[in-house]
Amino acid sequence: MADAVLGYVVQRVGDLLIDEAVFLYKVKDQVEWLKRELRAMECFLKDADAKSKGDESVKNWVRDVREIAHQAEDLVESYVLDAERKQRRKRSFIRTTVCCRLPPLNEFIVLHKFGNEIEAIRVKIDEINGRRSTYGIENLGGEPRRQIDKTVRERRRVVLHAPDTDLVGMDEEKDKILGHLLDGSKKKRSMISIVGMGGLGKTTLAKRVFNEAKARFSLSVWIDVSQQYSAEGLLRDILRQVTKLKVKKLEQMTRAQCEEKLYETLEAENYLIVMDDVWDTEVWKILSRHLPDAQNGSRVLITTRDKKVARAADPSTPPLELRPLSKEESWELLSKKAFPYQEDIEAICSESLRNLGKQIARKCGGLPLALVVLGGLLSTKDPSVWAWKRLADTLVWENMEEGRVCLDILALSYEDLPRHLKCCFLYFSSLPEDLEIRVDKLIRLWIAEGFVEQREGETLEETAEDYLEELVQRCMVILVQDDDLLRMIVEVRCRIHDVLHDFTVAEAKEVGFLVCHRIRDDGDASPLDSSVRRLSLQGNKASYWDSKSTPRLRTLLSFGFVGESDIKRTFPPFPDLKLLRVVDLERAPIFELPEQVGDLIHLRYLGLKDTEIDSLPSSVGKLRHLQCLDAKWTKIKTMPRGFWKIEALRQVIVPFPMEPEMLVAGLSNLQVLKGVRAGRWIDSCLGSLTSLRELEIIGIQDYQHHALSSWLPELRHLKKLWLRGESVPEFLWTTPSSFSSLQVLSLLGRVRRPPQQSSSGGDQWPPNLTKVTLRGTSLGQDSIAALEKLPELTYLCLRWSYEGNEMICSRGGFPKLESLVLELDELERWVIEAGAMPRLRRLMIVRCEKLAMLPEGLQQMAALKELVLLYMSPEIRSRAEKEGEDWPKIQHIPSITIEDSWENPPPSPSSLCVTLSLSLSLSLSLMSEITSITLSH
Numbered sequence: 034m035a036d037a038v039l040g041y042v043v044q045r046v047g048d049l050l051i052d053e054a055v056f057l058y059k060v061k062d063q064v065e066w067l068k069r070e071l072r073a074m075e076c077f078l079k080d081a082d083a084k085s086k087g088d089e090s091v092k093n094w095v096r097d098v099r100e101i102a103h104q105a106e107d108l109v110e111s112y113v114l115d116a117e118r119k120q121r122r123k124r125s126f127i128r129t130t131v132c133c134r135l136p137p138l139n140e141f142i143v144l145h146k147f148g149n150e151i152e153a154i155r156v157k158i159d160e161i162n163g164r165r166s167t168y169g170i171e172n173l174g175g176e177p178r179r180q181i182d183k184t185v186r187e188r189r190r191v192v193l194h195a196p197d198t199d200l201v202g203m204d205e206e207k208d209k210i211l212g213h214l215l216d217g218s219k220k221k222r223s224m225i226s227i228v229g230m231g232g233l234g235k236t237t238l239a240k241r242v243f244n245e246a247k248a249r250f251s252l253s254v255w256i257d258v259s260q261q262y263s264a265e266g267l268l269r270d271i272l273r274q275v276t277k278l279k280v281k282k283l284e285q286m287t288r289a290q291c292e293e294k295l296y297e298t299l300e301a302e303n304y305l306i307v308m309d310d311v312w313d314t315e316v317w318k319i320l321s322r323h324l325p326d327a328q329n330g331s332r333v334l335i336t337t338r339d340k341k342v343a344r345a346a347d348p349s350t351p352p353l354e355l356r357p358l359s360k361e362e363s364w365e366l367l368s369k370k371a372f373p374y375q376e377d378i379e380a381i382c383s384e385s386l387r388n389l390g391k392q393i394a395r396k397c398g399g400l401p402l403a404l405v406v407l408g409g410l411l412s413t414k415d416p417s418v419w420a421w422k423r424l425a426d427t428l429v430w431e432n433m434e435e436g437r438v439c440l441d442i443l444a445l446s447y448e449d450l451p452r453h454l455k456c457c458f459l460y461f462s463s464l465p466e467d468l469e470i471r472v473d474k475l476i477r478l479w480i481a482e483g484f485v486e487q488r489e490g491e492t493l494e495e496t497a498e499d500y501l502e503e504l505v506q507r508c509m510v511i512l513v514q515d516d517d518l519l520r521m522i523v524e525v526r527c528r529i530h531d532v533l534h535d536f537t538v539a540e541a542k543e544v545g546f547l548v549c550h551r552i553r554d555d556g557d558a559s560p561l562d563s564s565v566r567r568l569s570l571q572g573n574k575a576s577y578w579d580s581k582s583t584p585r586l587r588t589l590l591s592f593g594f595v596g597e598s599d600i601k602r603t604f605p606p607f608p609d610l611k612l613l614r615v616v617d618l619e620r621a622p623i624f625e626l627p628e629q630v631g632d633l634i635h636l637r638y639l640g641l642k643d644t645e646i647d648s649l650p651s652s653v654g655k656l657r658h659l660q661c662l663d664a665k666w667t668k669i670k671t672m673p674r675g676f677w678k679i680e681a682l683r684q685v686i687v688p689f690p691m692e693p694e695m696l697v698a699g700l701s702n703l704q705v706l707k708g709v710r711a712g713r714w715i716d717s718c719l720g721s722l723t724s725l726r727e728l729e730i731i732g733i734q735d736y737q738h739h740a741l742s743s744w745l746p747e748l749r750h751l752k753k754l755w756l757r758g759e760s761v762p763e764f765l766w767t768t769p770s771s772f773s774s775l776q777v778l779s780l781l782g783r784v785r786r787p788p789q790q791s792s793s794g795g796d797q798w799p800p801n802l803t804k805v806t807l808r809g810t811s812l813g814q815d816s817i818a819a820l821e822k823l824p825e826l827t828y829l830c831l832r833w834s835y836e837g838n839e840m841i842c843s844r845g846g847f848p849k850l851e852s853l854v855l856e857l858d859e860l861e862r863w864v865i866e867a868g869a870m871p872r873l874r875r876l877m878i879v880r881c882e883k884l885a886m887l888p889e890g891l892q893q894m895a896a897l898k899e900l901v902l903l904y905m906s907p908e909i910r911s912r913a914e915k916e917g918e919d920w921p922k923i924q925h926i927p928s929i930t931i932e933d934s935w936e937n938p939p940p941s942p943s944s945l946c947v948t949l950s951l952s953l954s955l956s957l958s959l960m961s962e963i964t965s966i967t968l969s970h
Contacts, residue, residue, distance in 0.1 A: 370408020865890025
C-alpha cells in the first residue's frame with residue numbers, strides 16, 4: 034500500500050506545480066526535483082512492502098519514505114499558503130496581474146527558508162536511499178510486479194480445503210449448481226461460475242459439488258489457479274490429472290505439445306473441470322480453446338472474486354453470487370467448529386454459552402471464513418462462559434494470530450487492486466462499522482481527495498463511478514439501494530463487509546493513510562500522532578479532540594456528536610488546521626463557521642449537511658479550490674456574494690428553497706446544483722451551466738415555464754432532474770430527444786398538457802429514463818401507455834398523478850420495471866394484461882381507497898417477490914388475507930405486508946417510510962419459498 038500512498042503524494046505535488054504555478058514560479062526547479070526524487074523512490078516500494086512482513090527494519094524504511102513524501106507535500110503547500118496570504122494582503126494597495134512580488138526582504142527570507150527546508154529533505158532522501166541497498170530492496174521498474182505472500186496462499190488452502198469443512202446454509206446453491214452440471218438435456222459444453230468476496234465459501238461449495246458430480250463424468254479435474262500462475266503450469270496440471278504421464282515427462286513437453294495432447298485427450302471424453310480461485314480473464318482465454326466441445330455434456334466450473342471473470346467465461350450463464358450466512362446459519366457453523374467431535378451440541382452447550390456464541394458469530398458478519406477461524410479458536414479454549422465472554426469482549430481481528438490469518442486471506446483481494454483503487458478502498462476505513470454511505474457522497478469525497486484521475490472524454494464523476502463499479506465487480510463493495518418509496522427517494526448506498534472493514538482500519542493505520550479516533554464518554558482518548566493526515570472522529574465526545582495535536586491534518590471527517598450539549602459553537606477550530614482539503618461535519622450540532630475558514634485555500638470539500646449553521650462567512654468566497662458544498666438541511670438563507678464566483682465548484686447542494694441570486698454564468702465545472710428555488714437566474718445563466726448532470730429546482734411558477742423550456746434543453750449532459758412547483762412545464766415530452774441523457778426524472782406539480790401516446794407507439798418521454806417519480810401530475814391512460822414503452826425504466830412512483838378511474842398495463846409494457854408505487858385516490862379498476870411488467874419484484878399500493886379488487890394479472894407475475902399494502906380499505910385488506918377472494922392472486926408472493934387498518938388516521942408521509950433493501954442477502958431471502966404475511970392493527 035505504501036506505493037499507492039506515495040503515488041498519490043507525487044501526483045499532488047505535480048498538481049500543485051500546475052494549479053499553483055503563479056505562487057511556485059520562483060521555486061519551480063526545487064519542486065520539480067522533489068517530484069522526480071519521490072517518483073524514483075516509488076519504484077522501490079512494492080518490493081519493500083513485500084519484504085517488510087516480519088522485518089521491522091524494512092518496515093521502518095517504508096515508514097521513513099512515506100514520512101519524507103508527506104513532509105515534501107507539506108512544504109510545498111505551506112509555501113503556496115504563505116505566498117497567497119501575502120498576495121491578498123498586497124491587493125489592498127497594489128493590483129497584481131502576473132505574479133506575487135513580495136517586498137525584497139520578505140521575499141528573500143521566504144525563499145531562503147524554503148531552500149533550507151528543501152536541503153534538509155535532500156539530506157534525508159540521500160540517507161534513506163543509502164539504507165535501501167542494506168535491506169536488499171530492488172528497483173522493480175515501471176508498474177511493480179504483483180507480489181503475493183505464498184504463506185498466505187498456503188494458509189488459505191489449509192483453512193478452506195480441509196476435507197472436513199462443513200457446508201452450512203448452501204444446500205440450495207449446491208443443488209442449483211449440480212442441476213446445471215448434471216443436466217443431461219444440454220449436450221453443449223457449458224460453464225458456470227461461483228462469485229463472491231474472499232471467505233464466503235466459494236471453494237468449499239465447489240469442492241462439495243465436485244465430489245458429488247465427478248462420478249458422472251469420464252474425466253474430472255480440479256486445479257488451483259490463484260493470482261500467480263503460468264499457462265504452462267495450468268496446462269500440465271490438467272494433463273497430469275487426465276493422463277498417466279509422469280511429471281518428468283510433462284516437464285519435458287513444450288507448451289504446444291501440452292496444448293495438442295490436452296485437446297486430443299479431452300475430445301474423446303466428457304469432462305468436468307473446476308478452476309478454483311481465478312483472478313483474471315486471461316485464464317479462460319488461455320485454456321478455453323484447448324477444452325473441446327464434443328457436444329457430450331462436458332462442464333467447467335469456476336470460482337472467482339471478480340464478476341468480470343465470470344462474464345468473460347460465459348456471458349450467457351448468470352454466475353451464482355454467494356450470500357453471507359444468516360444469524361442461525363452462522364451459529365450452526367461456529368458451533369460445529371467450536372465442538373468438532375460432538376454430535377449433540379445443544380446437549381453440552383448451556384443457554385448462556387449459546388447466547389455468547391451467537392454474539393461472537395454476529396461479529397463475523399455471516400462470513401464462513403471468519404466463523405471457521407473463530408470456531409477453531411474456541412475449540413482450543415475451555416467451553417466456559419468466562420472464556421467465551423472474554424473473547425467476545427476483546428475480539429479485535431488484528432490482535433490475535435487466528436484473526437490475522439483471516440485478514441491476510443482477505444488482503445489478497447486488496448493486494449490485487451490496481452494502485453488507483455487502493456486509496457479509494459481504504460477510504461472505507463473512515464466509516465464507522467456497519468455504516469452505509471451514499472454513493473454520490475463517497476464519489477465527491479474521492480474526487481476532493483484527489484484519488485480520481487482525469488480521463489479523456491469523461492468527467493471525474495463518471496470515472497469515479499467506474500472505480501466504484503470495479504470494486505463492486507471484485508466483490509469488495511456491496512451496493513444497497515434504499516427506496517424510500519413514499520417520499521419519492523431512490524438512494525444508492527454502499528458498504529463493505531464487517532471483517533473487510535476491520536482490515537481497512539488496520540491497514541490504513543499501518544500505512545499512515547487514516548486514523549479512526551474514538552473518544553470515550555468520559556472525554557478520554559489515546560493521544561494522536563502529529564503526523565496524522567486524515568482523521569475520522571467517532572463517538573459522542575468528538576468535540577473533545579485537540580486540533581493542535583494534528584497540525585498536518587488534510588482530511589477531517591466526523592461521525593457522532595449525538596446528544597452533546599457542551600459542544601463548541603465554532604467546532605472545528607479551523608485556525609489550527611490551515612492545510613485542510615476535506616471537511617465533513619454532517620449532523621454535527623455546530624452553529625457557525627469562523628471567518629478564518631477563508632484561509633483554507635486548499636479546501637475542496639465542505640460538508641455541513643444537517644447542521645445548525647444559519648449563515649456562511651463572507652470569506653468562503655476566497656476558497657478558490659472549493660469543489661463541493663453540501664449544505665442540505667441547514668438553516669442557511671443566502672450565500673455570500675463571492676461564493677457563486679468560485680470557478681472550481683462541481684457540486685452545490687443548498688437548503689431549499691434558496692434562490693441563488695448571485696449565481697453567475699461561467700461555472701463551467703458545475704455538475705450538481707440541488708435545492709435551488711426558481712428565479713431570475715434561470716433566464717440569466719441556466720443555459721450556460723452546460724456541464725450540469727444533476728439539477729433540482731423548487732417553487733416553479735407558471736410564468737417561468739417559458740424560460741425553463743428555453744434553457745433546459747441546452748443542458749445536453751443532464752442525467753437527473755427534479756422539478757417541483759404549482760405546475761411543471763411539458764417540454765420534456767414535446768422535445769424528448771433533447772433529453773436523451775436523462776435517466777432520473779421527478780416531477781411534482783400539475784401538468785397542463787400531459788404526454789400522449791403517439792400514433793407510432795410513441796416516444797413521448799425522454800427515451801433513456803430508468804427512474805420516474807410523478808406527483809400531482811394528473812396523467813391519463815394515454816400518458817401511461819406512452820410511459821410503459823420506456824425500454825430502460827426500472828422504478829416508477831405515481832402519487833396522486835393519475836386522473837382516470839381505470840388503468841391498464843398492456844401486454845409487453847414496462848419490460849424492465851422492478852419497483853412500482855401507486856398512490857391513486859381515484860383508481861377503481863386496475864388491469865394487468867398477461868406479459869406486462871415481467872420483471873416486477875416489488876409492488877407498493879398506498880391509499881387507493883376506491884380500488885375494488887387486486888388485479889387478476891398479479892397471479893401471473895412470477896418475478897414478484899414483495900407486496901406492500903398500506904392504508905387500504907377494509908374490503909381490500911379482507912380480500913388480500915388468507916381465504917380472501919384475492920388470496921389466490923397473491924399467494925405465490927414470498928413477502929406480503931398489510932399495514933394499518935383504514936379506521937386509523939394515516940400518519941404523516943415521513944413516518945410511512947418503507948425502506949426496501951436490494952442488498953444481496955435480502956434479494957436471496959426474497960427468493961425463499963415461504964410466504965410471510967404481516968398484519969398490523
